[in-house]
Amino acid sequence: MSLEVAMVKISIEGKYYEAKPEKNLLETCLSLGIDIPHFCFHPALGSVGACRLCAVKKFRDKDDAKGRIVMSCMEPVTEGLIISIDDPEVKAFRSSVIESLMTNHPHDCPVCDEGGECHLQDMTVMTGHIYRRFDFPKRTYYNQELGPFISHDMNRCIQCYRCVRFYGDYAGGKDLNVFASRNHVYFGRHEDGPLENEFSGNLVEVCPTGVFTDKTLKKHFTRKWDLSNAPSVCVHCSIGCNTIASERYGYLRRIMSRYNGAVNGYFICDRGRFGYEFVNDEKRIKTVLIHSKNEIVPEPVNYEQLLSCLDQSLSRNKNIIGIGSPRASLESNFALMTLVGKENFCHGISKKEYLLTNTITEFLQHTGIRTPSLKQIEKADAILVLGEDLTNTAPMISLALRQAVRNLPNEEAKGKGIQLWNDAPVRELAQDSKSPLFIATPFGDSLDEIAEDTFRASYRDIASLGFAVALKLDKKASELKSDKKDIEKLAGKIAFSLKNAKNPLIISGVSSNDESIVNAALNIATALSSIGSKAMLSLVLPECNSLGLAFFPGKSFEDAFHLIENKEIDTLIVLENDLFRRAEKESVNNLFKKSRQIVVLDHLPNKTAQAADVLLPAATFAESEGTFVNNEGRAQRFYKAIDSKSQVKESWRWLGDFIKIRYGNKEVLWNRLDDIVESMANELPVFSKLKEYKPGADFRMLSTKIPRQTMRFSGRTAMNANISVAEPKLSQDPDSPLAFSMEGQQEMPPSSLVPFYWMPGWNSVQAMYDYVDEPGGSMKGGDPGIRLIESTEGIENTYFGQGSQNNAAEKDEWQIIPLNQIFGSDELSSVSSSVLQKTHEPFVLINQKDADIISINDGDYVQLEILKVKLRVKVKIDSSIIQGLAGLSVNLPGMPFFNIPDTGKFHKL
Amino acid sequence: MLTEEEKKEIQKEVKQYPYPAVACIDALKIVQQHRGWISDESVKDIAQVLRISSEEVDSVATFYSRIYRKPVGRNVILICDSVSCMIMGYESLYQYISKKLGISFGGTSSDRRFTLLPISCLGDCDNAPVMIINNDHFNRLTIEKIDELLEHYK
Amino acid sequence: MERPLTKYITPGSIAYNLEDYKKVGGYAGLKKAMKNMTPAEVTSLVKGSNLLGRGGAGFPTGVKWSLVPMNGDDSKPKYLICNADEMEPGTFKDRYLLEGNPHQLIEGMIISAYAIRAEKAYIFLRWAYKKAEAGLRTAINEAYKAGYLGKNILGSGFNLELHVHSSAGRYICGEETALLNSLEGKRALPRTKPPFPAVSGLFGRPTVVNNVETLSWISHIVENGADWFKGLSLTGTGGTKLYGVSGKVKNPGIWELPLGITMRELLEEHAGGMATGHKFRGALPGGASTDFLIEEHLDVKMDFTTVAAAGSRLGTGTMIVLDDKTCPVAFVHNVERFFALESCGWCTPCREGLPWVEKMLASIEEGTGKMEYLDLLKFNAKYMGPGNTFCAHAPGAAEPLQSGLKYFYDDFVEHITGKKCPWK
């Protein structure tokens, strides 16, 4: 990596500052805390010089009194640079830019969804443009219907080109572009229709005004200043993007991305942004329900009734089994483990997933191989994706890969004196030269277009390729023979690229459910490290706390069946987990049959919840505090945005109550989150670092808590005036240093506790500039989260063998492999109404030739038989999937569990 | 659907360049040459041949003034409305044609015989006023000449 | 008086074919360059001749070439591009050269490509120039057959492919970096500079863009030397220039004359003076994007520096004359409407400023204008000035506007106070 560059001295308004020469002047000023109005520059997108708002005066030398106007975003920072931002001429120019943009802007702020957090409003005030001198009719546009996520209002457009630069250049989207020319440029799709790219939601934040807005928010519109906000963490995949969750009237109203320089940067995916609606679902479990033997429907009960019902079953001599969950917080899982005892605690994931996750966790903890953050993934210069469908299982990794492949041209650009922030020339220079990315997956997706090579093959051949790569790197690595011819050559090429890279990266994951693929990925990482390479290994796990759960001692779900084979269970406690997604219906029902009492804690009435004798309303991420560990091993805390007025409680709080019942008050003294975290850190060494997770609940700024609401929060008394005109008592939050209030220190809370972005002059998300050390850098005070696995010195390397094998397909059979879907395969987000609209019905993906063999067409329905289970699915024909493989969409709403990969048959309908 | 001929012509251009998308403008011109204009369907067809999205094709198509995204008549009259032609009286010419054909700039006659469009300077200012019909260039125009001229285009 | 560029052009008749061109000494310059000169020598000769680009900006051609890296990675091509987009209103000089003597351009391009070691060249041609296109294609075929193009040209080991690309219509395509984007099949948006095309141009490779007239000079300079070229002009600049005059003059047309003749000479001797019954009020000396000059400037020498000193630009050297029977407001309005329509839409001052200007001018012309508009027009002209915009399009548009307001202010006022156009 490049060494620290020497700083240069520049003069702004006659004052001297130290600055980094590889930055542009605008970024530099913004990181110095000096505001320069701008639109088209975005730290993640670089500079293009289109809006002309960031103009400053540049002077040749001290004697130059006149100076000339330059765009600060296009101005390299050089030694001795002299500039002025306040110069009257340039100030007037900037306000002219706003004035001319306003000639066509509709001034519909009172009804505009962006009002109150509009970058254009900020800039208008900042430049001081006030009076309108343009007295002609404005241009108007037709708005498009862009699907369930994004609403479109082109009249508000100020033509900064950020949308198309984000959507196309950054995220690889193809269906949003700019049309026409002059002052008729139009940003939209070729025709009406849902935006196809998985990151479309970021347009809401990237667009400086109200052209692209959050459609799910629009339905219940509320202003930014009327929201209560909390720093949160996304619950919809294992990457752990940081989010801001915002509430109004007891409902979650939106999710925005929360900056974390090491994790998601400025962006999140659409599943993460729009999946939140499950929190508001009308079917949410909000009361304690008890299903007594002689009643048909469960009855709501109060707390005392609940206690009297559980009093007996929780007593010390009872045999209680606890099933934890990869989507519940560390604290909730720990509370359950404490309640039932280590030997009775199960992870609650499918057998295969348990196996693979365990292998991975052991490996990561003991080999010292780096697990990269997304930021580090963006720096990779040779990448192999082995068997993981990133776009669907970890979309943000695929976004990071799009940035990573641009590293190679960066060197060339530097050589030609082109600054890396100068976006267009860097792209132009790059053409097709990219850092090598190799993708070995059973079927293609949009990432293929940036890959140097793609390898379409069966799981076995993909694994073989991985083994061959490892073997090329280290002779000691194990072998997995294949008769596919091109493997040797490709493996050689990949090994060469990885070996010669500064930051080689292997990506794999468990979504394939295939041991040999995971083993192959681990072997390559081992082989690389054996030759002294600082290889990175990123492994995608299925859920937001999969890795966190894996850190707990505990049995597999399958083991739970064995555990109870001979014994009766007195009480089975299921924590935030629909077991029917983890195992075949029969086994789950069997388990239930053997349990005298079933206690379920969850948010929504899934099948498991429906089987409960006692159903407890568990708080979602938005109503609770807790910690998740992402796939990188980074523990991240989320905070409640909603103070639930119903019986809804954090699972760890419910379970804490039960612990008190079971063991008495003396043994466990948990009153709030910090207490659990402390005892967890003491009990399980892997979590010992969590003690450092500061600040705790006692933290205060200027002796007050950090407000969740902005200073402009209106109507604290008015909002419930139809119920009571009295000033309501503020809700209390004992678990965090955040308050449900607008009072307190608004500026600059600690980096992990930022509930919203606001700075004087900046109501829009651009206020973020003040929260980071430099645009695109780290949060001031460090990026949130604590890495629980730090690279240690590598110990003796060993190589894995192939592992368990999948059944081979007989005649008339296909290998059925799982296809995860970004929209639909994740349990919680699939309930969200906007996501549901983007969710496909269950389908099977097959090759055209295979379709011809069984004479079916695209769009036909067939019956798919796997392990005797039959399922009606739609056929999708895909040219990339190889013959003999059939990809089955998994975990879509209404679908049963399938233990695939396995073989299956098609029956015509 | 593009015809085989159109596809062949496009492929020929594609070969000249480092990647197919470069031939976007050529492809649009080829299809327009055959069909007179570029329909939404043509946009999609071209996108398919060049392996890019419809949006990418349309973004280019709508930028250039000589790519027609609306149907035009069998003959397209382009009258230069730039400054030298203005000085030399293109306006009366336009008025005359407009009245004669019953259409103004942007319009197509009801028999689809003519579409009338303005165009900027045709680089023949010393022989103003100037106009183009289809691919034919005419200069030093007078109202008298117009009647005779239009007759040639059916 | 020597007329190297146009000597063999007879307007109205067919351009020389290869045989005829060779008979009058064609391709001798190419032979000389290939046989006796290294690329570096060609570049330094052109640099020494002080040939200034004829595309409008007057940048020294040799200097432009010398920015091209000569010892870089030769595995990927470098490019030479001839800018034959000529869309600026009032400009009709390149068409004359293209239609009249395509081989002269082709020969110049081969030598120029040799000088920068570009193995691919394009002629970016205005869509409407159908006749020129046909002529060029024929001439290029001839040149390929004769071994002037293609592989191992004249046994020198140098290869060159030459293509004609006809544009899809848009003035901004003539801006050299927008031209590159257009050639890449994209929207013709200008690119930021630096990096200059010589460093990263077409497909990110070193590229030189030169005007038709500029490139047409190269073979002559190689053949006759730098001193000969310098001696052609009346001022120190070097060379002759294609000058044109359009508008209400007796004899509008185009002439090759020594650089530095006066406006008066051009107007009176060559264009035959004003048409009967018309008086001279002013002129844009070099196309629509130059400032008005008026009566008092008639003795200004038409070269790059002198015209600039008088407050305008030589531009393309083709003059548009404003007479007393033409409304100056309508004139300015026409020009500004052109620029507003041709804005690429990338940067704010141009995209938003020009339509505003256009609307005010239309309104003044119709007699509905307000006095405030005059200040607003001045304000916008300044707002769109050099450095404020992304490329030179809007600053070009500001020139006739600001000077029009300066010299014909009373006419503007009269429209507003009289609530009608006095010429209508």
Ligand SMILES: Cc1cc2nc3c(=O)[nH]c(=O)nc-3n(C[C@H](O)[C@H](O)[C@H](O)COP(=O)(O)O)c2cc1C
């Ligand atoms: C808006 C705009 C339009 C232009 N149009 C042309 C043109 O049509 N032909 C041309 O040769 N140069 C044109 N230019 C100038 C070119 O950018 C460039 O300077 C020129 O082609 C370089 O050639 P030269 O060095 O031989 O003069 C234009 C510039 C601008 C800003």
Ligand code: SF4
């Ligand atoms: S000045 Fe700006 S909007 Fe105008 S043509 Fe140049 S870049 Fe485009």
Ligand code: FES
């Ligand atoms: S102004 Fe019409 S041809 Fe020049």
